[in-house]
Amino acid sequence: MKRIAGVVALLGALVGGPLAAQEGEGTGSADIPSATPAAKPPEKQCRPDVGCVTNLPLPRFVSLKGSEGNARRGPGLTHRIDWVFTRAGMPLRITAEYENWRRVEDAEGAGGWVHYSLLSGVRSVLVTLDMAELRAAPEASAPVIAQAELGVIGRVLECRTDWCRVAFSGTRGWIRKTDVWGVNADEIID
Known part of the structure; x- marks a missing residue:
């Protein structure tokens, strides 16, 4: 019961209502958490030379795992395919990371976002x-x-x-x- 009252007190503080007082909780400012920091977690700050997802150095080299890999305009399946890599083992340079996606480029600078499962740590x-x-x-x-x-x-x-x-x-x-x-x-x- 105490836990539920705490949740009600937090909800009351977020909507600005007096619910905490109605549930028998204290009404002092120390008892009501601030809604601003809890509303949205802070975004992770990344260094430009280290990937936010893997904590590995950027840029770094990997290779194409299979014989085909789609390079997309953005990190996700809904983004348009701009380029298709067609040589197994082809070296690629990772320049950015976002969730399960890696932005890569080939020796000529062509590339895009590739799903990490299409890449291998085997160096070529x-x-x-x-x-x-x-x-x-x-x-x-x-x-x-x-x-x-x-x-x-x-x-x-x-x-x-x-x-x-x-x-x-x-x-x-x-x-x-x-x-x-x-x-x-x-x-x-x-």
């Missing part, structure tokens, strides 16, 4: 230099073991300061970070 890179050289070791003097064409997608195995070890269709080697898109210049991946 897109070759940005035609006939980029894969080397046996992370140094310019190491032997070339393969060449990757412009636009080829590879899986990231590790990254050092200037080089990343990647796998392209079973071939593994070291490629310069400047020859790929999908990792930050200062990023180290073990």
Whole structure:
């Protein structure tokens, strides 16, 4: 019974009526909560370099999980589809978060809002230099073991300061970070 009276007192305070006094509660200002702060919870303040939903850094790289992903104009199924990503494993950069949606962009800056279930934390890179050289070791003097064409997608195995070890269709080697898109210049991946 006491709990119900407390709810009635709060409702009375919110509508400005004398219900609290009628239910036998005190009428002092300390007994009636202020309606302003309780009416709407404060919005979460987010830092521009950290996602509000995941608390992970922004921007950050992920990859497309399947072979197709719709990029929408806004975060929700009611928003128009502006772009369709069609390459499984394609690296994407997350630039914003809203509930279950992530705003992403590709190497050319095209993108939109994608449902998080279409994205994977598996890291990949897109070759940005035609006939980029894969080397046996992370140094310019190491032997070339393969060449990757412009636009080829590879899986990231590790990254050092200037080089990343990647796998392209079973071939593994070291490629310069400047020859790929999908990792930050200062990023180290073990």
